[in-house]
Amino acid sequence: MEIPDLQVRMLGGFSIRLGGKEINDSDNRSRKVWLLMAYMIYCRNRSISQEELADLLWGEEERSSNPINALKTMFHRVRSLLNQLDSAAGHSLIVRQEGTYAWNQEVPFSLDTDDFEALCRKGASEEDEEARLETDLQALALYGGDFLPKLSAEPWVVPISAYFHNLYIRTVQEVLPLLEGRGRLEEAAELCRKSVVVEPYNELLYQHLMQDLLTLGRQQEVISVYEDMSQLLFDNFGIMPSDETRAIYREAMRTVNDKAVSIITLREQLREPEGSAGALFCDYDFFKVLYHAEARAVARSGDAVHICLLSVTGDQNQELPKRSLDRCMENLQELIRTSLRKGDIAARCSISQYILMLPQANYENSCRVCERIIRAFGRQYPHSPASLHYSVQPLEPNA
Numbered sequence: 001m002e003i004p005d006l007q008v009r010m011l012g013g014f015s016i017r018l019g020g021k022e023i024n025d026s027d028n029r030s031r032k033v034w035l036l037m038a039y040m041i042y043c044r045n046r047s048i049s050q051e052e053l054a055d056l057l058w059g060e061e062e063r064s065s066n067p068i069n070a071l072k073t074m075f076h077r078v079r080s081l082l083n084q085l086d087s088a089a090g091h092s093l094i095v096r097q098e099g100t101y102a103w104n105q106e107v108p109f110s111l112d113t114d115d116f117e118a119l120c121r122k123g124a125s126e127e128d129e130e131a132r133l134e135t136d137l138q139a140l141a142l143y144g145g146d147f148l149p150k151l152s153a154e155p156w157v158v159p160i161s162a163y164f165h166n167l168y169i170r171t172v173q174e175v176l177p178l179l180e181g182r183g184r185l186e187e188a189a190e191l192c193r194k195s196v197v198v199e200p201y202n203e204l205l206y207q208h209l210m211q212d213l214l215t216l217g218r219q220q221e222v223i224s225v226y227e228d229m230s231q232l233l234f235d236n237f238g239i240m241p242s243d244e245t246r247a248i249y250r251e252a253m254r255t256v257n258d259k260a261v262s263i264i265t266l267r268e269q270l271r272e273p274e275g276s277a278g279a280l281f282c283d284y285d286f287f288k289v290l291y292h293a294e295a296r297a298v299a300r301s302g303d304a305v306h307i308c309l310l311s312v313t314g315d316q317n318q319e320l321p322k323r324s325l326d327r328c329m330e331n332l333q334e335l336i337r338t339s340l341r342k343g344d345i346a347a348r349c350s351i352s353q354y355i356l357m358l359p360q361a362n363y364e365n366s367c368r369v370c371e372r373i374i375r376a377f378g379r380q381y382p383h384s385p386a387s388l389h390y391s392v393q394p395l396e397p398n399a
Contacts, residue, residue: 005019006018006110008041010038010042010111010148011113011143011147012145013025013144013150016082017085018086033074033077034150035057039156041103047097050067050100056156057070075094079091113147115142116168117164119142123136129178133178136175136178140172140175146161146198147161148161165199168198169202173204176208185212186216189209201233201236203241203242206225206226207244207245210225210245214248214252219252222252223249226249226252234348234351246285279336279339279356280344281333282346284349286347292398298397304394305394306361306366307356307358307392309390310332310354310388311389312387313352314386324386325386328386329348331384332373333346336356339376363394370390370392373388
């Protein structure tokens with residue numbers, strides 16, 4: 001059989017295309033069939049023993065009493081699937097000889113992983129910067145996602161997936177400064193948006209995206225990207241964005257009004273929504289700004305201001321499971337908001353803690369506020385596995 005244009009895709013999914021026909025791994029019921037076919041294609045440069053393939057498919061725990069026959073049955077299913085491309089494809093593409101199986105290397109085909117890697121290497125070897133940029137962009141366009149995502153838990157897939165993933169991110173980080181240096185900011189921003197889907201916790205990619213959008217005058221998008229990213233980092237790792245990222249965010253906030261406005265317009269923008277009651281909740285970054293402002297005011301007025309730290313743990317100070325902790329922190333936030341006065345300020349400062357600032361409250365009153373919140377939480381959520389603790393310190397005035 002002559003196959004003029006067989007195309008195999010393994011980045012972002014697994015599919016095989018011949019002419020106008022395509023088969024792909026969307027059918028989860030055939031997972032082992034696709035696993036076997038993927039292994040045969042990726043290891044196409046060698047013959048593979050029946051024992052190796054049986055270990056791949058069933059391992060020691062699931063091994064059939066007659067693995068050779070079971071393997072024959074599996075190859076029959078693989079060939080039947082390939083025959084959907086062409087009636088003779090199954091027997092032409094997979095050959096068996098002397099107790100081994102192999103992918104037919106005499107049949108020409110293209111594989112996106114090979115093309116992606118070849119372009120990355122070609123780009124790295126280009127001495128001309130413009131040629132390197134265009135070659136790298138061609139490579140990145142081929143990366144539809146991580147290697148064989150539906151088989152990502154397979155031991156042989158893990159290191160290969162990590163290799164291509166890291167190669168993609170490294171190439172992105174080399175391309176972005178080249179695009180930005182040429183003023184191709186729309187392309188750079190679009191590349192950033194695609195790359196953070198692949199690598200959602202890489203803060204450097206978000207910095208590039210935010211700075212590109214800021215230069216393009218799209219401050220509201222910068223703010224939205226920052227808020228989404230900071231929530232993602234906090235929910236998964238309990239950390240805040242770096243100083244560099246926050247600096248870009250503050251610049252966007254500072255320039256969000258790109259034209260001169262009247263004081264009446266500003267007053268309307270600053271007005272708090274109707275019906276806002278209880279404590280003012282804000283990001284920890286803004287809490288620090290408000291803390292600094294209050295510290296300056298206290299130095300002048302001498303008023304009493306205290307800060308309180310509410311911490312959530314499990315029994316015997318053990319960490320709570322993430323799901324329980326998230327539910328507890330959500331419930332506690334609402335309880336804090338409704339229990340405090342309008343002039344009080346609160347923020348989540350870690351994955352399991354809230355910090356409160358209580359103006360015009362002495363030490364004893366601040367302790368009573370925390371104890372009241374803890375009692376209210378116990379009454380409202382009597383079956384919660386969480387244990388709440390607090391500490392109180394006076395706000396230190398700026399000298």
